[in-house]
Amino acid sequence: MSVLDRHTPKLLMLFRAKGGALGRRLEIIMELLQDSVHSSIERTREVVLRCLIEYLGEQVGHLIKEFNDTENLEELEQLILAITVTPKPGASTSNSPKNIGIVIEGMEVITGLGDIARACSVLLGLTYALNLNYPTQLKYTFEVFQKLFLELDDSKLSSKVQSLKSKLEA
Template structure:
């Protein structure tokens, strides 16, 4: 399937996503619709390919020098000594964004409380948010905002939210944010293997390094 990458229109030009497809915006329905469109099982495919590429990606990140290496190291050193699989997946995604030259804060919005999140999320086109719900326990509400509306909540982890965001984009035919072209290309073509014969030079170089 070819995914056309264009800029999102202004929010006022059409009905919000939750009004156009109110019954679709549930995790199970998004996965079903994604499978109907692509014949790919969204979450299992995304996670399995992410895990498959993780050793090679981590090796690549650790070997990078210069300014890029310092940026990657700043992410990598936050990894606990015995990370679980979800922490490892999140670190790899964050490092991948940095490696591709894109800013993690363009996609991942992090807040200390719901009050500080509300105003900022209201102007986001497409993003994943993480709001602290219990500082002492380190728990968070992780969800997805599209066109200023929280369309999915309680996703549990950043990697799962990334996966579901791709599903939403396919299910309701949304364009990827221009400033995150490479990140979404990696999600779509590297992890989900959709339209993967047509890679940008940057993603093609990355894939060749991983397969070398």
């Protein structure tokens, strides 16, 4: 978390400078930071992580699955590796507190993680502990988590992640 926090100002600057269709998608995600009532370090981390996934050319929906009601929860069984955001029992509105958990191979393995950034770090730990492969559609995201944020095996970077690292160090 501390490395993510250290890179946050530079990452937000990179995201704001992006143009075109990607810039518009990033702008929509960053609008969550404009709401000062719900502004917090957890919200900022979530926005940065969501933007990072888009910035790397991957889709947030491949990692974070949001469910607005309990009727679609059968879809959990189809997930291989994901962070889930579901309504808490008894929640009545879309602004109600959410339950954040992790699903591996259709089974909810942990819930009550509190925020997306914490869920990402737990998910990364679980992939190491269980010796799981990273999802191919999120290979750059997990490479950034591992090699830039955890600084593990950071000598061999893909060109996309090397470019991001160079921009962060500039």
